[in-house]
Amino acid sequence: MAEKKKETSILQGFKTFLMRGNVVDLAVAVVIGAAFSNIVNSVVKGVINPLVGAIGTKNLDGYSSCLEDPCKVAPDGTVTSGVPILWGTVLGAALTFVITAAVVYFLMVLPMSKYLARQEARKKAREGTQEVLEVSELEVLKEIRDALVAQRGSGHDRS
Secondary structure, three states, X not given: OHHHHHHHHXXXXXXXXXXXXXXXXXXXXXXXXXXXXXXXXXXXXXXXXXXXXXXXXXXXXXXXXXXXXXXEEOOOOOEEEOOEEOHHHHHHHHHHHHHHHHHHXXXXXXXXXXXXXXXXXXXXXXXXXXXXXXXXXXXXXXXXXXXXXXXHHHHHHXX
């Protein structure tokens, strides 16, 4: 009986963990990120690589250096002799990363931070207005009290 209750509490805890907003948000971010990486890869292959190709090869993967001569690569991509350093591949990955980071920052992070700053400013403005209203109500109540005290005081003098 204790094992059944323990399993239920573990399953309940796991369900609570999964239903947290952070986990769901993370899952959505991973799915969107995977789709977004395809877009960025297409931009790199379709735009960046041809621009680089105007200077050299059409594909950054073609840029390499050789540590030990002679570097020979078979048509299937396997290295038959030498030690090639494929720095073009690293450069392509770095460009992909920089483009991805720039797009995420300028299309997602920057607008969201501006939106949150505007929301915070509105919230502070509302709180400031509410404080002013509370202060003015307090002042009105004090004036009413003072007026009542003054009336009582003047009424007691006549009796």
